[in-house]
Amino acid sequence: MAEEKRVTRVQELIYELTVSDVMKEDVIAIPVQTKMSELRETLRSNHISGAPIVDGDKLIGIISLQDFIDWLAEGQSDCSISEMMTVDVKTLYIDEPLVNVIDKFDKYGFGRFPVITRRGERLVGILTKGTIVEGLLEKLAITRREEEELRYRTNSIFENIIADKINMNLQYTIVAQDFQRAGGSASGLKKTLKYFNIHPRIVRRVAVATYEAEMNIVIYGNGGEILVKIEPHQIEIVALDSGQGIPDIEKAMQPGYSTAPSWIREMGFGAGMGLANIKKCVDEMSLTSTVGEGTHLKMSINI
Amino acid sequence: MKLEKIKDILQAEVIVGADDLQKEVKMACGCDLMSDVLAFVKSGSILLTGLVNPQCVRTAEVSDIIAICFVxxxxxxxxxxxxxxxxxxxxxxxxxxxxxxxxxxxxxxLPGCSEYGEDF
Amino acid sequence: MKLNEIVEKLNLEVMSGANKLDNEVKRGYVSDLLSDVIAHSQEGDVWVTLQIHQNVVAVASLNNLSGIVLVNGRYPEDETIQKAETEGIPIVVSKLPAFEVVGRLYNLGILGVADAGGV
Incomplete structure (x- = not known):
């Protein structure tokens, strides 16, 4: 069981991690002006079997032990390294996910790939199979520590509860027009959810949706409440207010549509993205509103 | 890119978190409207903004933004x-x-949010 | 650099002011806060923003900006387009976020301030 979970985590990591997470940054690069006769000493003193060749910080080639052997075989005329290097270098971009990288190792059969930036093609690191394995092991160790910590916390909450159905209700009070404290509920909820064994991605979606709903209550709602129900399979969030209400819900849902006054916009809100954002974050939402009476927004996210 | 490097490039002053400059950010987002930040930003970003009110920090907190640089x-x-x-x-x-x-x-x-792979 | 060159290089969609694309772009400015743009942008700036409200046209016209680039694929409201046509303000749309649009403009040599004293 535990074994199975580890394997899945490795697979997840291969998708989550990018080249920058595992590459070696202090790459030994050889300036293009270097002579072939100087190469042996560089390789030997650094214990490497090849190196990228740079002009300034721009990658222009790569040299391997094989190239060095070829040069020896050809009679060791003291030419510049640029005459012996491989120019058609297969590289990796710094932001590529590891899953692409593994494909490339398979496809080309090379032992190392220089890592470059997308723009400017500057050499920023190097990746070998060894650095990938080190990177994965390190992340796995972190994951394991985090999981153990989480399990401990979750257990300490629920281990003594015996019931056929468990749910936890949380209630937050939202004060109208209070921009200093606004966001406190979303923040409190996010912090609280860390004590349950819930994936960070889901926690983030809950936090963003709650924050948007909370800002709506602060700006338009004349104050109100956020009610949260945590169940083993889902989190339900209800945002209630007794404010001005929404005359045209369909219009309000359109990205970019806003009735916010300019001072709200200057605060960085009221861009008309709130409800659209919420929709993106949650699995289900229902919005009802009566002008002059208030708004009732119910959202649920599956765990 | 490490925060240290970003600090150097922008000749920025560190206001909070001087011990955290070795943290790595994956991408950047330049925006003054928090809803758009929430809609488009991915976790592990730095937010560049001209807004200094506490809601920037709230936005960062809920969307897992590592750092904010005020401009x-x-x-x-x-x-x-x-x-x-x-x-x-x-x-x-x-x-x-x-x-x-x-x-x-x-x-x-440093890439932007649209260039940076899939959301996490 | 003229605006139409930027439109071409950044693959932008023209929403208004098609006859004003030969406007000379001197510098760039990026902000979503109208008061900030009014206070700090300068004549000839191309303005990068995600605000689509018709007030953007008023601001651009007030400071004689060379054009407005809307980001994140946000299209202007109908009122905004109408107003832009009347005022002769080019509005163009990019699918990219502001950070990347500015990065690319910067690459094309469109810088932010005329001189050190400009801010």
Whole structure:
């Protein structure tokens, strides 16, 4: 069981991690002006079997032990390294996910790939199979520590509860027009959810949706409440207010549509993205509103 | 890109989180409207903005933004600093305009949110 | 650099002011806060923003900006387009976020401030 979970985590990591997470940054690069006769000493003193060749910080080639052997075989005329290097270098971009990288190792059969930036093609690191394995092991160790910590916390909450159905209700009070404290509920909820064994991605979606709903209550709602129900399979969030209400819900849902006054916009809100954002974050939402009476927004996210 | 490097490129002052400059950010987002930040930003970003109110830190907190850099010489009020310390968000401040800040970082190789793989 | 060159290089969609694309772009400015743009942008700036409200046209016209680039694929409201046509303000749309649009403009040599004293 535990074994199975580890394997899945490795697979997840291969998708989550990018080249920058595992590459070696202090790459030994050889300036293009270097002579072939100087190469042996560089390789030997650094214990490497090849190196990228740079002009300034721009990658222009790569040299391997094989190239060095070829040069020896050809009679060791003291030419510049640029005459012996491989120019058609297969590289990796710094932001590529590891899953692409593994494909490339398979496809080309090379032992190392220089890592470059997308723009400017500057050499920023190097990746070998060894650095990938080190990177994965390190992340796995972190994951394991985090999981153990989480399990401990979750257990300490629920281990003594015996019931056929468990749910936890949380209630937050939202004060109208209070921009200093606004966001406190979303923040409190996010912090609280860390004590349950819930994936960070889901926690983030809950936090963003709650924050948007909370800002709506602060700006338009004349104050109100956020009610949260945590169940083993889902989190339900209800945002209630007794404010001005929404005359045209369909219009309000359109990205970019806003009735916010300019001072709200200057605060960085009221861009008309709130409800659209919420929709993106949650699995289900229902919005009802009566002008002059208030708004009732119910959202649920599956765990 | 390490925060340390971003600080150097933007000649920024560290306001909160001087011990966290070795943290790595994956991408940047330049925006003054928090809803758009929430809609488009991915976790592990740095937010460049001209807004200094505490809601920037809230936005960072809920969307897993690691650091905020305030631009055009704006300095955050104490509420913002306090909240950032509490929530472990690094705050930087630069005299550069948002425009220069984006331009310099982009050209130093920091990707934007649309270029950076899938959301996490 | 003229606006139409930028439109071409950044693959932008023209929403208004098609006859004004030969406007000379001197510098760039990026902000979503109208008061900030009014206070700090300069004549000839191309303005990068995600605000689509018709007030953007008023601001651009007030400061004689060379054009407006809307980001994140946000299209202007109908009122905004109408107003832009009347005022002769080019509005163009990019699918990219502001950070990347500015990065690319910067690459094309459109810088932010005319001189050190400009801010």
């Amino acid at each position: 055009r010489g704006k300095k955050p009020p104490n509420e913002t600093k306090k909240l950032a310390e509490e929530k472990n968000i690094v705050l930087l401040a630069t005299d550069l305009l948002l425009y220069e800040s984006c331009g310099e970082l982009y050209n130093a190789g």
